[in-house]
Amino acid sequence: MSHPERPPPSQGLLARGLKLLGHLTHPDTRTGKVFTRAEQGLTRAAAKVTESPSYLRVSGSLMRQGFNARIRRNGLVEGALRTLRLPTTSEVETLRDQLRRMNDQVEALGTQLELVVDLLHRQEGAEPESPEPTPKERAPSKRRR
Amino acid sequence: MTASTPERHRSFVTGQVELTRAVAHALKSRPFNPYPYLKPFIEKASGVREPPISATPHTVVYTRGSMRLLRYAAPRRRHRTPILIVYSLINRWYILDFLPGRSLIEHLTREGYDVYAIDWGVPGQDEERLTWDDLLGGLIQTAVRWTLRVSKSRDLTLYGYCMGGTMALAYTSLYPQGVRNLVAQATPVDFSKGGLYTLWTSANHFDVDSLVDAYGNVPTPVLESGFLMAAPVQRLTRWLEVCRRIDDPEFVTTFLAMERWGADPVPFPGEVYRQYIKDCYQQNLFPQGLMEVGGERVDLRRIQCAILNVIAEHDTIALPAMSEPLPSLVSSQDCETRRYPVGHIGLSASSKGATKVWPSISAWIGARSKPMEP
Numbered sequence: 172m173s174h175p176e177r178p179p180p181s182q183g184l185l186a187r188g189l190k191l192l193g194h195l196t197h198p199d200t201r202t203g204k205v206f207t208r209a210e211q212g213l214t215r216a217a218a219k220v221t222e223s224p225s226y227l228r229v230s231g232s233l234m235r236q237g238f239n240a241r242i243r244r245n246g247l248v249e250g251a252l253r254t255l256r257l258p259t260t261s262e263v264e265t266l267r268d269q270l271r272r273m274n275d276q277v278e279a280l281g282t283q284l285e286l287v288v289d290l291l292h293r294q295e296g297a298e299p300e301s302p303e304p305t306p307k308e309r310a311p312s313k314r315r316r
Numbered sequence: 317m318t319a320s321t322p323e324r325h326r327s328f329v330t331g332q333v334e335l336t337r338a339v340a341h342a343l344k345s346r347p348f349n350p351y352p353y354l355k356p357f358i359e360k361a362s363g364v365r366e367p368p369i370s371a372t373p374h375t376v377v378y379t380r381g382s383m384r385l386l387r388y389a390a391p392r393r394r395h396r397t398p399i400l401i402v403y404s405l406i407n408r409w410y411i412l413d414f415l416p417g418r419s420l421i422e423h424l425t426r427e428g429y430d431v432y433a434i435d436w437g438v439p440g441q442d443e444e445r446l447t448w449d450d451l452l453g454g455l456i457q458t459a460v461r462w463t464l465r466v467s468k469s470r471d472l473t474l475y476g477y478c479m480g481g482t483m484a485l486a487y488t489s490l491y492p493q494g495v496r497n498l499v500a501q502a503t504p505v506d507f508s509k510g511g512l513y514t515l516w517t518s519a520n521h522f523d524v525d526s527l528v529d530a531y532g533n534v535p536t537p538v539l540e541s542g543f544l545m546a547a548p549v550q551r552l553t554r555w556l557e558v559c560r561r562i563d564d565p566e567f568v569t570t571f572l573a574m575e576r577w578g579a580d581p582v583p584f585p586g587e588v589y590r591q592y593i594k595d596c597y598q599q600n601l602f603p604q605g606l607m608e609v610g611g612e613r614v615d616l617r618r619i620q621c622a623i624l625n626v627i628a629e630h631d632t633i634a635l636p637a638m639s640e641p642l643p644s645l646v647s648s649q650d651c652e653t654r655r656y657p658v659g660h661i662g663l664s665a666s667s668k669g670a671t672k673v674w675p676s677i678s679a680w681i682g683a684r685s686k687p688m689e690p
Contacts, residue, residue, distance in 0.1 A: 186361035186562050193560030196553075213549045221545050222515065231521030238523070238530035245530070261441060268440035272381065275437075279379040282387075286466060 335360055348540045351579035354555055355572065364568040366576060370413040372422045374433075378462045381446075382437030385459045387430070387466060388413070388421050394428025397496055397685035398467035400459060401433040402487070404479035405584055406539060409435045411577050412477065414665040415570065423674045427682065432463045434480075436582070443585040444532035449610030451588060452487045460487075460494055471496035473681050477664070478502050478634055479592075482602065485642075486614045488621065497684045498619070499677060500642060501626040502634040502660050505616075506603045507596045509637035512546055517597040524593040533583035540581055546632070574665060603645055616642075622650040624680050626663065626673075633660040652680070 197203040220226050252259045335356050342352035359365060370386075378385040386409075401421070403409035412433065413421040424431050434456070439446070463472055471494050476484030481503025488495045507514060516522060527534060544551055561567045591607075601607040605615040625642045628634075636655070643651045656673050658666050663673055 183361065185357060189357070189361050189559040189562050193556050193558075193562070196556045197560060210549055210553055214547075217545075217548045221512070227516070227518075227521045231523065235523045235526050238526035241530040242526070265441050268382070268442065271438075272379070275376060275379040275384055278376045279384070282375050282377050 331360060347579065348537055348544050349575075349579040350552055350555065351575045355575070358555075358558055358562070358568060358572065362562050362565065362568045364565050364572065367415055367569055367573050370410040370421075371416050372413050372419055372425065374413075377432065377466055378458065380455060380458065381442050382439050383455050383459075384435045384437060385462055386433045386435055388425050388433065390425045390428050390430055392428060393430055393688055395430070395682065395685040396467075396469050396688050397471060397473055397681075398430040398432060398463055398469055399424060399473045399475050399681065400463045401431065401475045401477065402456060402459075402480040402484045403434060403436065403477055405436055405439075405588065406479060406581065408577065408580055408582065409433050411661065411664050414577075415573055418570070418665060418667070418670060420664050420669065420674055423670060424678060427678045428688075429678075429681070429685075430467045430469075432459070432467075434459050438582050439533050439585045440583075441532065443583075445587055446585045447587050447610075448486070448591055451483065451585075452490060453610055456483065456487045457491055460491075464494060469686070470494070471686075473497040473499065473685065475499040476501065476503060478660070479504065482596070485616060485619065486602075486607070486609060489614050489616055489618045490609060490612060492618065492621065495621050496686075497622045497624070497681060499624045499626060499681065500639070501677075502628050502631055502639065502663055503625070503642070504596070504634045504638040505645065506600065506638050506641045508600045509635060510597060511632075511635050513542070513633075514597055516542065516545075517593050519594075519598045522593070524590055524598075528586040528590045531586065533586045534589045535583055536581040539584060543578075574661070603641060616645040617647050619646040620648055622684050623648045623652070624677065625651065625653040626677065627653060627655045628658050628660055628663050629655050630658060630662070631660040650684075654680075 194200060195202045196206045198207045249259045249261065338356035339353060342356075345352070355366075372388050374386045374388045376384050377387045401409070401412060403412065413419045416422065421431050421433065460472065460474075464470065474484045474488060474495050474497070476482070476499065478501070481500040482505070484498060485500060485503065485505070488498055504510060517524070527538065531538070558568060558571045595601045595607045599606075602614065603616070605613055605617065607614045623642070623646060625639055627636045627639050629636060640653070643653060654676060656663065656668070656676075658668050658673065662668060666673075
């Protein structure tokens with residue numbers, strides 16, 4: 172709903188600056204036309220470079236060297252930390268992951284328990300039919316206390 | 317009532333401190349994506365804050381490792397057959413629950429479907445050795461069982477998006493039980509027609525083995541650099557549009573939500589990536605029925621359920637030519653291809669989605685779903 176009597180919110184310096192930047196680069200303005208041409212030129216140049224066999228050969232070779240250097244460095248760092256009997260980076264990462272997953276598992280367990288209770292309630296009822304498929308793992312126990 | 321001068325000074329200083337802190341934080345993690353650097357300026361100038369992630373009410377049904385199965389219950393369920401969404405391993409599932417009023421999942425729940433979505437989470441060290449067999453025969457199969465169990469249904473509609481569509485097709489080929497319908501949305505099938513991505517991942521210059529051996533999981537900067545190189549200039553210049561429309565809160569919210577999602581990539585499980593690149597992009601074994609998962613061939617001819625092949629005409633990631641051959645590769649009698657004048661993400665998050673794409677997909681699924689018993 173509009174409020175014609177309410178004045179528009181005062182714009183800060185940053186907002187006005189961004190709007191000016193947007194205006195100057197708009198394709199309808201003179202500066203914007205120049206900008207658009209430059210953008211199109213850069214896009215064409217980038218496309219040419221990224222599809223050129225030389226670029227692909229050089230970048231592929233550099234990547235391979237970088238990855239191999241990383242494999243060697245990782246081996247050295249982990250070896251040194253093990254020698255010093257310090258937790259390695261990968262061990263700390265694993266611990267962090269386990270904590271995050273524990274949180275998710277607790278949440279899922281709540282939902283699964285609700286489902287088990289629901290199934291038990293239905294078994295208590297007189298209806299003999301149970302059309303649901305029974306997944307193999309974690310089948311709810313039929314024992315009741 | 318206007319604020320007093322000291323109050324305005326205090327507010328100005330606080331604002332500058334917050335802005336500096338946000339930019340310093342972004343500089344510390346140094347991501348490729350411009351979002352963390354530019355977001356604080358846009359937020360401050362527009363007064364708009366990031367919307368919440370996946371706002372449609374949901375619960376976690378099951379979790380294993382980094383994967384979670386989420387349930388979005390229908391407010392008034394009309395279909396017995398539930399929908400299980402298999403999202404790609406690149407980026408996060410919540411693009412399908414983008415913003416309130418602009419969410420595919422919200423749309424489907426309002427149409428009366430019980431919707432489930434697999435959130436692959438953030439793969440860690442445990443996922444480094446995950447294989448396609450673990451993914452299909454372990455995680456997706458378990459997600460299918462839990463979906464059937466919770467929704468009290470005998471079968472479901474499998475809804476794959478992007479690489480998730482490839483996984484859904486492979487899953488249905490190997491484990492067809494319980495899959496009543498399959499929606500393959502922007503799904504790469506023929507990888508020889510993948511354009512730039514096929515060229516970049518060619519075995520001649522892309523050594524996927526050394527990448528996976530070096531990192532375990534494929535790190536996000538490597539994945540991001542691929543998308544950056546696909547459109548390096550537009551990645552930055554599209555921010556100029558939000559500068560022009562800084563006083564349009566709806567536009568700024570949508571823009572920030574989209575950029576936030578784009579700037580939230582996750583590592584790709586290493587062994588799954590190795591086989592995906594080798595078997596699909598480098599050798600194109602998938603459409604030929606020669607890709608092997610757990611010692612068994614993924615033969616798409618084994619798929620007999622109803623299939624909807626959804627193609628985005630302006631897709632630059634899963635090019636239309638990659639998805640077009642699907643009907644000729646499966647044995648389904650009921651296989652339909654529908655094309656929409658949108659891009660890859662536009663299928664799930666554009667304004668056209670809510671008016672043109674989702675009602676059409678929902679109607680297709682509805683006609684093939686079992687209704688709720690009275």
